[in-house]
Amino acid sequence: MREVGIIGIGHTKFGKSQVPFLDMACAAALEAMDDAGAKTGNKNVIDQVFVGSMGSGMVSRVSGIASALVDTLNIRPAAAETIENGPASGASAVKLGFQAIASGCSDCCLVVGAEGMRAVTGWEGTDFVATMLHPTGEYPYGCTLPSFAGMFTRLLMEKNGVESRDLSIISVKNHANACLNPVAHIQNKVVLERITDERIIAATNPLVADPLRQFDMCPVSDGAAAVLLVAKEKMKDLGFDGKPFIKIAGIASATDTHYVANRADPTELLAVRLSSQKAYDMSGKKPEDIDVAELHDAFQILEIAESEETGLFPKGQGHIAAREGKSEIHGEMPINTSGGLKAKGHPLGATGVSQIVEIVKQLRGTAQERQVEGAKTGLIVNFGGFGNNVVSAVLTNE
Template sequence: MNIRVAGTGHTPFGTSKKEIGELMLEAVEEALSQANAKADDVDTIFIANFSSSFAGQSHLPALLASKLKTNAEIVRVESACASGGLAVKEAVVALSSGLYKTALVVGVEKMNASTISEVTGILASAASPDEIIHGATFPSLYALIARQHFAKYGTTEEHLAMVSAKNHQNARKNILAQFKKDIKVEDVLKSKMVASPLKLLDCSPITDGAAAVFLCNQEVADKFTSKEYPSVDIIGIGHSSDSISLLDRKDLTVMPAVVKAALKAYAMGSISPQQIDVAELHDCFTIAEIVEMEDLGLCNKGQATAMITEGKTAIDGMLPINPSGGLKAKGHPVGATGVSQVVEITKQLQGRCGERQVRKAETGLCCNVGGSGATAVVTILKRGMER
């Protein structure tokens, strides 16, 4: 089933003056040019975008068609913060069906056109109606998870701060990242409380940006793969859904959708968690990185904090996590995030990450999560033969 990642594109993440169509085009053009492909070479396109309310622009498929001057089949995919990963999965399914040979995936969000309270409200609309009516915000939902993790496994605010500081330090080595500030553990602990026990520097920011990948099946893979870099294939992808409400989750410290999506992805790729060399996890809030490490089987339940404390998840550690800076510091343009993760892991496996390059990375994993864990997509990529 292996699907080739023939090209990647990624705009700078942060505050952009570009409108949403221009952001998509920038990422798409980079991805296509890397694969020496033209718009006409694209059979189908999947756009990941969470909410048209941020930028006041709907009908993104038609907008992209006009920018790209194409009549290709274009579909918009939405599943909150997991929209990007889901769009990649839909593209993989389409290519596997045999109906298409090539597929373009572009994730985009332009959030800075709205005020902070508007953004908070739009994001909160991805929670359950019961949670929304009680005044829930996403920081507060992840705070409920964090407080349970504290009670059950002895996790502390310092552990959360270590995740944030690590990801901020990684982002300093990523030219496309939103934040390059020298954030230390004590800065995180001193930052303003947003939803106790989560502080401002435990939360991912509001970001504009787009990311794109050009995928193709093995039949045309060699035609489009750049000769400069080792080839990278998607070897496994898993997707799972769960109840939208935390109320229905027996154990708040586990995201069953992540567990199930990971098992599917590992099975498809005939691979075990121990074989993962580098991972991009969905650290929308610092606690999420900890929970996902455990749910993906990268460590036992309750053991993530020990790995973090021992520096094992740093770029030079045994299992680097979020070398890009993660959602926390690279930025989190909601619809783009899942695609951006695939871009980062592809570049890591190709050895194109410069200062933040992880050594001996052959197999990498992306975990993209929507809502408070109700949607999860896990993607596993592997480096092919050197040519």
């Protein structure tokens, strides 16, 4: 397998996009190409484009987004495919880009993740996301992602002693991190006492899906992110000699039952465990080698559960680690330095690519105020469905 890495990154400001969906996706792509020094037209060397998007056709009314993007960017005749894998579409697209280059089918891939969630109302958005649930066993009964997360949280509260306050602690941390990230959707500091004080909590942090409150889940965001992948052995030939190369040391995905009720233990996130283990094995790294991680905290409980399933903290101890500040930027295992999905935002198909962009910044040492000192190895977990399709990746600057 050829060595594959990232030499260019791009990221729009998450939130409510002021430009059309295709323009937003192109903005991230162009930034990544500029970052790497990639050219368009007859100087283009990108031979493959993957775009991860869950609902570009359904929500933004733009289908065939990869084809549109290639033409708009003037990088024809690069091959173009759109990847739909739920909220894990972004990291799936990166995985396919990695495989294309590692196998020798491609030398240079542009991977874009993009989603326009704010084009519809919150109800329509929630319904659209819920369409990835089981089509006969879950969706018709009104199940939504927040309802599953609520039940999941309740189970972990009973099993491991997770408290509502623990979710708030993680939320406050991620909001603080987002204040340091110029591309984050929400850049407001949040004070723990203000979202946990029983006298005012109903107004400041209302219940959404019991026991989950507003600050226990991510906002609805538009956004796009992009990375340019290249075969290390081809960097000189393609004109990228000397560009910082962040290696994709391991990338893998795993699946679990679609119907959550069919899982032997619904508190286990098997696909997170298996995908991260495969990524560790592929990279030759272990959880203790990870210096910084971006975990898929669409709900704050997921940051706790994923931190345990990936081995960053012992089972049942993720919430204790959060209480002790271990997952803060200057803690012993920094998690979601970008602000996470909670505050950076969660434009579904863009999220996995965005997580990788943050890790690349950390490994380049360009994350500015949220820089984790001496970061050499980073982990991302991009979570699809309610854990039935998960992509994990390990990146290094070594």
